[in-house]
Ligand SMILES: Nc1ncnc2c1ncn2[C@@H]1O[C@H](COP(=O)(O)OP(=O)(O)O)[C@@H](O)[C@H]1O
């Protein structure tokens with residue numbers, strides 16, 4: 001197999017790699033915010049349950065979580081495993097990344113001084129108005145560097161989908177590497193991830209710059 | 216003259232620490248009241264109770280006859296949220312450290328609250344906000360962001376932001392304490408000009424000369440109670456209580 005053929009075959013999986021990536025961000029960023037708010041809830045029970053959720057998802061390998069979400073329903077309820085693995089893969093990734101994002105949001109929210117809440121409260125802002133207009137925009141600015149770290153990690157983590165044989169770029173590469181007994185597919189995969197992350201870095205940098213109009 | 220603000224028998228404790236003990240005071244329309252006293256005497260807590268940032272344990276809190284809280288069997292019972300929201304529209308608070316919204320321009324800091332909370336038209340609010348900034352000597356800073364301003368300028372923006380809500384009474388909690396001495400004067404001038412326009416104000420301050428000049432009434436607080444009060448020349452120039460004499464002497468030595 002020529003290098004060109006390998007690249008073409010692996011490229012066919014890039015759409016799925018991107019699907020994992022974008023869908024995970026789409027779900028985990030808002031979910032993470034909800035989880036962080038539950039984590040900071042004044043209700044002890046709610047915050048304890050959320051704390052357990054976060055520590056389990058951050059404390060166990062993503063690979064195990066992928067297996068659990070994909071095959072768990074079969075072992076537990078006898079539900080047959082569907083051929084289309086995108087849904088369980090995105091669920092596992094989203095739940096996992098939401099836990100990481102939740103802690104980032106929490107750090108950001110807790111770093112905003114009490115004075116901002118009090119100023120808004122005295123002016124008559126409702127709690128929702130205060131959060132969405134005053135607190136959240138400042139939180140987003142502060143957490144961008146940490147979020148960028150997670151997003152870069154997510155790009156590389158999409159390769160984990162090979163554990164459930166989801167035909168994304170790395171999974172295809174691994175299969176070619178096995179059948180051709182070649183190391184080349186891994187080099188190609190490395191280049192793909194590197195380019196992907198260069199784009200991510202560029203976009204996040206632009207975003208960060210756009211929010212640098214204030215301190 | 217009618218009573219704008221009335222606080223009766225206010226009690227407040229944090230845990231077992233009683234910070235305000237059976238404290239009563241009232242402010243009439245157009246009056247300027249200064250609150251002086253050593254740090255830790257409960258001045259901020261009093262303003263925070265008056266502005267609904269803290270809840271009193273006991274006592275009445277009344278704005279223009281509207282009860283925000285009513286003492287019932289020794290406990291302060293607060294009005295429903297809608298009523299409290301209405302009462303919030305009657306007062307403004309200027310903080311020691313400004314608490315401007317850093318992600319908003321000066322103009323937006325002043326314009327958003329009336330538009331969002333009072334649902335007023337942008338065009339009308341803009342006109343008023345620009346006039347207020349002009350009055351504060353900040354006409355050329357409308358598009359600046361808070362971090363680009365000096366402390367004195369930021370404090371003037373925060374005063375404009377409070378005034379844009381057309382409050383009936385304005386509270387100041389040590390408005391010059393976070394400022395360099397040379398910036399203190401510009402804030403005091405602004406407050407003085409508000410007093411000339413008969414703005415009702417309650418000012419916590421350590422600026423004795425200013426308090427004596429600008430206020431109609433001075434309250435000296437110590438340990439959560441009012442020890443001495445009266446017209447400023449009496450209290451500041453001829454204090455009678457031992458604690459007041461000590462406090463004023465120590466302030467002079469500094
Ligand atoms: N949120 C709080 N929790 C516990 N104690 C508080 C709190 N706020 C103020 N205090 C205490 O109340 C007392 C009065 O504080 P404060 O009202 O800030 O005084 P002042 O403004 O006159 O310096 C102090 O002993 C202070 O430690």
Ligand SMILES: [Mg+2]
Nearest residue numbers: 258259260389
């Ligand atoms: Mg204070």
